[in-house]
Amino acid sequence: MPDEIEWMRLTAEELRARAGADALVIVPVASLEQHGPHLATGVDIVLATAVAERVARRMAESGAPVVVTPPVWTGLAEHHMAFGGTVTLDYDAFAAVLRGILRSAQRCGFRRAMLLNGHGGNAEAVAVAATSVSTEFGMKVAAGTYWHLIGDAFAPVLERQSNVMHACEAETSMMLALRPDSVRRERLEEAHGPASTRVEGQPPTLALRRSFRDISPSGVVGDARPASAEKGEKLLDKAAERIAAMLRNAALWG
Template sequence: MAIETEWMRLTAEELRARAAEDALVIIPVASLEQHGPHMATGVDIILATGVAARTAAGIAAAGAPVVVTPCVWTGLAEHHMEFGGTVTLDFGSFSGVLRGVVKSAARNGFRRVMLLNGHGGNSEAVMVAASEFTIEFGIKVAAGTYWHMVPEVIAPILEKQPGLMHACEAETSMMLALRPDSVRMDRLPEAHGPMSTRVAGQPPGLALRRSFRAISKTGVIGDARPATTEKGEALLAAIGEALAGLLLNRALWA
């Protein structure tokens, strides 16, 4: 029988026991926002939750204790607001929500927390938050965006892209695997856009947020047309396995 890893499906007594075992707490972090003409707005929530579950399953299978909280479902998505269908927070509110969840984990006795991010607009913010919380609560708090942490397992599965983008081949494939009812297959032929959010001459190290409306007419970055369920299953398996291996590294938490 698989070991239960969902916080909300465990009793308070069971969670106290996990904390006593020095379980890792994984907090999926996402956003509610437009995902092109072909996908529902909950993509990042579904994918962050799905990736966290696959990661936790790998950690549990290795015999290590782990717990996954419900997803923090809204984040920093101002750059999607012009398309509609998007909910965003300012940085103070977002940081405050994360602080409350991490502080609660610490007060429950947990000493290791992973902010597992599934939305590009949150990438820098979760890293800043993790650093602050480590000092503030005296526990180990790590943070990362899943496709930034394990890009080497994502690229070989894709046909048209060098990595995960937005409402793209990768995200659409994983949605087909996890929630196919949230993909409008009849709109897939329209689901493509530029291959970068950066203008010519802008290096990856130079950040300048722009509205996605100004970058992509469809709201897509990348090309979703080659997406398949099989690619989605392969991506979820590869990402979950790689992240589990990364987070099982005890040197990371020393």
């Protein structure tokens, strides 16, 4: 099945063949957590998976061998726990899950992997895991959060922000495009909050996690009210285009 990109839809024999062709394994990494009054808790799972699959399809269309695993559906979400509806791991458990998945891929014969993250709370951890696995297993592992990887690509599409925040215009738009049944439209008027998770005077380079309950009573960072399915499709396409081009770069894996 040369056009199939989902690991779980391929046989073991077909996956061994992909490994032999030096296919890239893309692992979507997500979280199960509160997303304000208007979005279901599976937002990061849906979006990380959708971006990974769209990236993979673009790569496959250009002849690059690639396969996408099912998502890692839970991650580091302690900062959302006060709202309920959230599942979190501690760092050791999270890192062990990523290590186990990548070790399994390496034992199948794969030599390259990408941890494609869709949850802000995982960003630093996936980078550390990628470096650790690369060193330990002799496997080339890259890692990045999809909205960090795309630079300014989302800015022209959005009205009230320039990139992804949380349960915001961007995430709500993409969910309207992918899973409209997971958006409570009647609650959209409540779906807004501060424009940042940082206090005044805290630079972006200073990491200090605090509970989202203390930051935003609604659980939203940004403003979801201008969201639309049309914007969501544009955002997903822009993410897929930029990340696929990045991962097709042979120099990255040389």
